[in-house]
Structures are given as C-alpha cells and as structure tokens.
Amino acid sequence: MPFNKGGIRIIIVLVFFGALLLSFVVASVVRSTNTVNFCASCHEMRVFYETWNVSPHGKAEKGVIKAKCADCHLPQKDVLTYLTAKAFYGVNDIGAHFVKKKVDWIAKWEGREEHVHEAYESGCKKCHKDLTAPGIPIKAFLAHRAYELGETRKTCISCHKHVGHGDLVYAIRSRMKI
Secondary structure (H helix, E strand, C coil), rough: CCCCCCHHHHHHHHCCCCCCHHHHHHHHHHHHHHHHHHHHHCCHHHHHHHHHHHHHHHHHHHHCCCCHHHHHHHCCCCCHHHHHHHHHHHHHEEEEEHHHCCCCCCHHHHHCCCCCCCCCHHHHHHCCCCCCCCCCCCCHHHHHHHHHHHCCCHHHHHHCCCCCCCHHHHHHHHHHCC
C-alpha cells in the first residue's frame, strides 16, 4: 500500500526533527566530554591531570594558552577526523576503565601501545601557527625553520616533551614508588 502525500510529509518532518534532536544530543555529549574535569574524573587519569595542571599549558602562564586534553590528544585536522578519534578513544578509555583495575603506564609508555595516544601535531599547530616569527631566539628560529621546511623528522613533542605534562614518567614512577 503506497503512502499518500500527507504520510510522506509526516515521515519527512519526523526524520528532520529526529536528526535535529540527535545532533543536539551528540553536540551536548561532545561538549560535556571535552572538559578537563571530565577527563580527570577517572582515577586512571589523575596523574595526567596533576602533571598537566602544573605544566605551562595547565597553568597558562606567561601568555601560554590553557589547553584542554582534547586540544592536544585528539587530531585537529577536521571535524570528522576529530569526532571519529574522540569516539574511538572514548570507547577504548571507558572500556579500559571498567575492565582493567590498574594500568601500568610505564609499560604502556615504553611499549607505546597503539591506544596510548600522545599529542597530535595538528593540536600544536592549531595554536602555534607562526613558528618563525621575528623576535624569537635564533636557536628556536633555526629549529622551527627546519621543521617548517621539512628538513627534519622531529615532531613538536620531540623537542617540547615536557610542555604538556612535565616529566610524566618521573611522576608516574613516584606514584608507583619505583
């Protein structure tokens, strides 16, 4: 039995409002899970919160931008890549929270397991756009110039490894009393 015009219009309106409602729900979830407090709410992330909180990007000192976890630990390339990674890592982290009792961060750090996501270059570049601006120290200018020209394989984290969390390995080992 074919639909009449009125039935099709009702279906279109319902689909439209359903999609609108879904987009509001997704936006609300993304916004509420994109806070430092949300990330720090799990005990596994406590050491990361504490080390970030005293780092340049946690304290936002001397004109440094106060970065949220997702600013560095999710790709900032485009919205689809960002949301896909956020969903993937979010599901992985929630699963790890409920399945595993204690995480051996040192082993993960040394093994660099795939699900231990570090900072993305796109996160650094989102805020740090002009790396060879006039007035920066010559050593920094030369290093950033080589980076911009693709003359080095170093990443932002290669040189700035303590910016986001200080000496994270030391902090983790201190907690573990190694």
